[in-house]
Amino acid sequence: MRGAAGALALWALVHTLRSGIAQPGVALAFGTLIAVGELARQRPAGAPGEHDRAPLAAAGALAYALLGEVAGVPAPHGPAQTVVVVGVAGLVGTVSGPGRGPAADRLARHLLTCGCAALCVQPLYAAGPLASWAGRGHVPLLVLLGLLALTALGDAALTAAFDRARTGRPYGTLLRREVRASGGIGAAVGATGVVTALATAVAGLWALPVFALPLLLTQCALRRFAAVRATRRQTIASLARATEIAGYTPPGHARRVAALSRAVGGELGLREPELDLLEYAALMHDIGQLSLVDPVPSGATAPLPPAEQRRIARLGGAVVRQTGVPAEVAVIVERQADPYREQPVTARIVRTVNAYDDWAGRAGVPGGAPWVLERLAGGREFAPEVVAALARVLARGGRTG
DSSP: OHHHHHHHHHHHHHHHHHHOOSSHHHHHHHHHHHHHHHHTOBOOOSOTTOOOBOHHHHHHHHHHHHOOEETTEEOOOHHHHHHHHHHHHHHHHHHSSTTOOOOHHHHHHHHHHHHHHHHHHHHHHHHSHHHHHTTSTTHHHHHHHHHHHHHHHHHHHHHHHHHHHHHOOOHHHHHHHHHHHTTTHHHHHHHHHHHHHHHHHHHGGGHHHHHHHHHHHHHHHHHHHHHHHHHHHHHHHHHHTHHHHTTSSOTTHHHHHHHHHHHHHHHTTOOHHHHHHHHHHHHTTTGGGGGOSSOOGGGOOTTSOHHHHHHHHHHHHHHHTTTTSOHHHHHHHHHTTSOGGGSOHHHHHHHHHHHHHHHHTSTTOTTHHHHHHHHHHHOTTSOHHHHHHHHHHHHTTSOOO
């Protein structure tokens, strides 16, 4: 797909150099909007699975692809020039500024989706159907909205394909996640792109700052929210290290369980908010051991009797409720030792992954990880679907992206 995007960009560049740039002022205005959107893009907060998103840049690129007129004057830029403007502006935005390396996957997606959208709609403008329908009320808008839905689906499919190549996770699971995500910020991006294109046709380039400002403010708010999430994650990780510092659990145990739990949760199709809660609970799943008079040998709770496991889990839930994290996290911690048929899926994941890390880390375990998986699969206290998802994640080398 990167090769396809590169070939498309090369063809578009050659075609544009031969035919010349149509309406260079309009191209510069939209290119500037895309570059600014890339510069202000939302950076990942550090959690596995988070994306480097640029909603303002995506909306500007989509608006230029759907643009047919500028203040009543036809805009004959065509699909090739659309690809060139999106590509050049995207490169300028991604390589400008300290610490902002080029985002090849995102840029390739923008080139392919915007090129496809322009290829679908620009010939209609050139042939006249959309212009002739302009006086028929909502018909042109319905055409653009239908094209927008196809573009969003294509972008979700490409994003899932890139994630599949990077993480090895099932394509269907990744595609469902992206389709669900398109109903949030994706819907705002699409609506802004369509409205900006329609408004520019009437009001000219003044429509760009008017309709881009709300999305830019939303993007800034998302960045602040991402920063709050990152701070919360760091705080919870610091609290989780208390059991390691006190010598109750082995170093790195909580981080390993959290990373592997999030990967298993993604394998099972959990949504991003559920994955966040799962990660927080996995980080703090052993915090109940701080209330024990005598530490558990090696910090491993999996070999303990069920009643003792449940007692430690209840103690942990009581501690978590005092930390200010969401109440759902305390519920997961409390229920991690319950019979799996009575547990929510998040508690099932924490229990299974914790047992895996406990047993895999013990010295003298015969057969290593394969033996542990067999032990989990044969145990009645672990959910079979979670054990199967854990085995798939481990088969890919434990990648958690």
